[in-house]
Amino acid sequence: MTFTLIDPSTGAAFREVHRADVEEVDAAVARAVVAQRSWAALAPVARADALRAFARAVEEHIDELARLEVLNSGHPIGSARWEASHVAQVLNFYAGAPERLSGQQIPVAGGLDVTFHEPYGVVGIIVPWNFPMTIASWGFAPALAAGNAVVLKPAELTPLTAVRLGELALEAGLPEGLFQVITGSGSIVGQRFVSHPDVRKVVFTGSTAVGTDVAAGCARELKPVTLELGGKSANIVFADADLEKAAAAAPGAVFDNAGQDCCARSRILVERSVYDRFLELLEPAVAAWRVGDPALESTEMGPLISAAHRSTVASFLEGADVAFRGSAPEGDGFWFAPTVVLAGREDRIAREEVFGPVVAVLPFDDEADAIALANDTAYGLAGSIWTENLGRAVRVSRGVKSGVLSVNSHSSVRYWTPFGGMKASGLGRELGPDAAEHFTETKNVFFATDAS
Ligand code: TAP
Secondary structure: OEEEEEEOOOOEEEEEEEOOOHHHHHHHHHHHHHHHHHHHHOOHHHHHHHHHHHHHHHHOOHHHHHHHHHHHHOOOHHHHHHHHHHHHHHHHHHHOOHHHOOOOEEOOOOEEEEEEEEEOOEEEEEOOOOOHHHHHHHHHHHHHHOOOEEEEEOOOOOOHHHHHHHHHHHHOOOOOOOEEEOOOOHHHHHHHHHHOOOEEEEEEEOOHHHHHHHHHHHHHOOOOEEEEOOOOOEEEEOOOOOHHHHHHHHHHHHHHHHHOOOOOOOEEEEEHHHHHHHHHHHHHHHHOOOEOOOOOOOOOEOOOOOHHHHHHHHHOOOOOEEEEEOOOOOOOOOOOOOEEEEOOOOOHHHHOOOOOOEEEEEEEOOHHHHHHHHOOOOOOOEEEEEOOOHHHHHHHHHHOOOOEEEEOOOOOOOOOOOEOOOHHHEEOOEOOOOOOHHHEEEEEEEEEOOOO
């Protein structure tokens, strides 16, 4: 059985990819169990060196990985290069973890009490199609650093960079079986990660619906799970903000990766007194957003991932009050022009994740209203606050129920700071200084020191 890959910028089929069955997953997990035992027994410095060698192999193949992502996912070449180098940086960052996974020494009577961070064993990582390389690395780098083996399932639509990363790991000297990329469907390969007794932790990134199902399956197996799910993040613009700067930054915050980003600021909430002025400033910024051939260095946004996804995104514009749109190429490929919609609070476009280049703009009255409106969604992943008032920036950032916020900027992801969502956006955190520890279980050992 195979799956046909389509270039989203042309709509043309270009490769068949193998679909693994349950027996193949089980065989991979069996190999991972064996590899993990030797890996965990290595000296911490040896694991660190191996991860640094893997990082160097990725650095030496940044252009190749980036070109694969342009072809398979339609990411602009500049973004794809950033994503590949991000993988190397994440590996280098967590290469520091094996030698820093210190336990505690706890005072007790009659002996010595210490804790150890023990790896789970085999970790299963399920990756979506929107950022195939980076999201994979947020799981596999800290998991490997903590002494686990990893089985990784890329999305069926976008497996190529993950498969190449698996090859590079072997070329860099990682042991056979330690990091395996298994292509296939979510319902077979992904579900087997959930049900297999030797996969001791699952990391899932994708839709809230499937993530909830994965969590329920993991609960039945008493298996810990990390979930990174959808978002409907607010970009809150107060009247006292630098409006020119906020408007210039807004397209990038929602249209990057064609809006197929769980952190996309897909709701712009604007204080009513500056609502008209903000829209005047936003219109030329959207018109200037460069949509086109992802292979060109100048391109800021490529196509959507598939024809089916384009239909889903388009369905959000039915009956919507479109204020203005940017441009997109005509013809083959899954193109969709950036779109700005004026929305009411109950509109579907204001509440559901579009996962495409469509942003809803809504007015608010005051600070309390802004916080209430920002929180008026099932999600709680990211968000931005634009204000020149420091006290307000602190109050609003504490009031918005989201895991990742930025003030006067739209940054969401730095590999050395924690990332993850509240409410329907997820469970647990990735990245940051503690991520390797999240791939371990604490063991407490008491050593009696009584002489008798
Ligand atoms: P999902 O269906 O959730 O797929 C995400 C990953 O889970 C893929 O690898 C998928 O495999 C796998 N999967 C699917 N069903 C599974 C199951 N029953 N058990 C275990 N794994 C399973 O997402 P999607 O269809 O790609 O996108 C749908 C919507 O999800 C998007 O429109 C967007 O709203 C949201 N989404 C969010 C994110 C982030 S970063 N939070 C990323 C992507 C999508 P296959 O690819 O083989 O089906």
